[in-house]
Amino acid sequence: MNINFLVNNTLSNDIGIDIGTETTLIYIAGKGIVLKEPSYIAYDVCSDKLEAVGSKAKEMLGKAPSCIKVIKPMANGVISDKDMACKMIGEFIASILQKTILKPRIIASVSMGSTQVEQRALCEVLKEVCARDVYLIEEPLAAAAGAGCDISLARGMLIADIGAGSCDVASISLGNSVIGKSITTAGDAFTNEITQYVKKNYALDIGFLTAENIKKQIGCAYPFESIRTMTVYGSDITNGMPRMISLSSEEIREVFDPLLLQIAEIIKTTLEDTPPELQSDILEDGILLTGGGAKLYGIDRRLRMETEIKVFVTENMEECVINGIGSELAKLDIPNNQTTKFYYSL
Ligand SMILES: Nc1ncnc2c1ncn2[C@@H]1O[C@H](COP(=O)(O)OP(=O)(O)OP(=O)(O)O)[C@@H](O)[C@H]1O
Numbered sequence: 001m002n003i004n005f006l007v008n009n010t011l012s013n014d015i016g017i018d019i020g021t022e023t024t025l026i027y028i029a030g031k032g033i034v035l036k037e038p039s040y041i042a043y044d045v046c047s048d049k050l051e052a053v054g055s056k057a058k059e060m061l062g063k064a065p066s067c068i069k070v071i072k073p074m075a076n077g078v079i080s081d082k083d084m085a086c087k088m089i090g091e092f093i094a095s096i097l098q099k100t101i102l103k104p105r106i107i108a109s110v111s112m113g114s115t116q117v118e119q120r121a122l123c124e125v126l127k128e129v130c131a132r133d134v135y136l137i138e139e140p141l142a143a144a145a146g147a148g149c150d151i152s153l154a155r156g157m158l159i160a161d162i163g164a165g166s167c168d169v170a171s172i173s174l175g176n177s178v179i180g181k182s183i184t185t186a187g188d189a190f191t192n193e194i195t196q197y198v199k200k201n202y203a204l205d206i207g208f209l210t211a212e213n214i215k216k217q218i219g220c221a222y223p224f225e226s227i228r229t230m231t232v233y234g235s236d237i238t239n240g241m242p243r244m245i246s247l248s249s250e251e252i253r254e255v256f257d258p259l260l261l262q263i264a265e266i267i268k269t270t271l272e273d274t275p276p277e278l279q280s281d282i283l284e285d286g287i288l289l290t291g292g293g294a295k296l297y298g299i300d301r302r303l304r305m306e307t308e309i310k311v312f313v314t315e316n317m318e319e320c321v322i323n324g325i326g327s328e329l330a331k332l333d334i335p336n337n338q339t340t341k342f343y344y345s346l
């Protein structure tokens with residue numbers, strides 16, 4: 001056990017954080033996942049007073065009086081409102097972290113599509129909240145490690161992490177992403193597509209939570225064994241009156257199809273750009289899907305049809321990234337650790 005390990009684990013807590021567009025998860029070294037909350041914040045626009053964060057804030061979505069604004073400080077996998085992100089993360093960390101002599105070191109995940117400026121903004125937010133040092137890890141690398149893959153091997157793997165704001169795809173070998181790509185076609189895009197469809201075809205306005213519920217109940221990428229239907233309530237766009245409609249899983253499947261083709265396309269282009277030796281490993285082992293978006297019914301079968309490669313999902317797909325970060329926390333003090341070189345500190 002080296003001196004750095006002793007100092008860092010007795011005088012402070014190392015923290016892992018996955019600030020997703022929809023969900024924030026926090027991991028404390030030695031304890032595991034200590035927080036899983038929706039990435040939402042509610043505040044009073046008149047007094048600027050913080051009303052709620054996490055699930056309490058999400059519950060207010062579409063139901064709060066006009067003076068209370070409910071927002072997601074993350075969009076498309078990156079920080080879209082730095083002030084609000086700072087407040088939200090500050091509240092989350094304060095709720096789980098005990099005071100220690102040294103400030104914590106933090107490993108945070110980043111989307112493959114994030115720019116240097118966006119990554120710096122994330123580091124600055126974490127520094128402002130409490131971090132002594134910030135280390136970053138690309139989401140697919142963390143997701144693969146969290147799904148139990150040994151990412152340090154000289155063996156090609158292809159991971160697609162389908163979150164709410166971004167779909168991050170990477171081929172991985174020797175603890176590195178060899179080719180990485182990202183698109184914003186992910187969970188939120190599917191939800192928004194339902195909202196647009198219902199508005200256009202049924203002249204009905206529905207809220208984000210209703211659309212998300214439709215996606216989870218009857219949304220599919222491959223037909224269910226028997227067609228599912230769902231009664232949906234919304235507001236008639238012609239007269240503003242409440243009205244009810246019935247939606248079927250087959251019509252939602254058609255609505256989702258163009259988005260699924262976009263996801264299949266980015267997986268295919270990532271594979272095409274991957275060196276041949278790694279391609280053959282991927283062909284043998286298949287493609288791993290992680291992230292909440294991978295919960296969409298039949299997405300593995302649909303993507304297999306498009307890519308003609310085995311596609312599989314893991315258990316706890318929403319927790320793969322944070323568990324991967326957790327396993328990297330344990331390696332922060334190992335000298336010459338293969339994977340730590342992929343983080344950088346401010
Ligand atoms: N059963 C389900 N069917 C379809 N989609 C689902 C299901 N359960 C969760 N989701 C979707 O998964 C997404 C959230 O996944 P996840 O928590 O991995 O995203 P995130 O990490 O917050 O986002 P990102 O990584 O893009 O910033 C949401 O869009 C949610 O609606």
Ligand SMILES: [Mg+2]
Nearest residue numbers: 020163291321
């Ligand atoms: Mg995510």
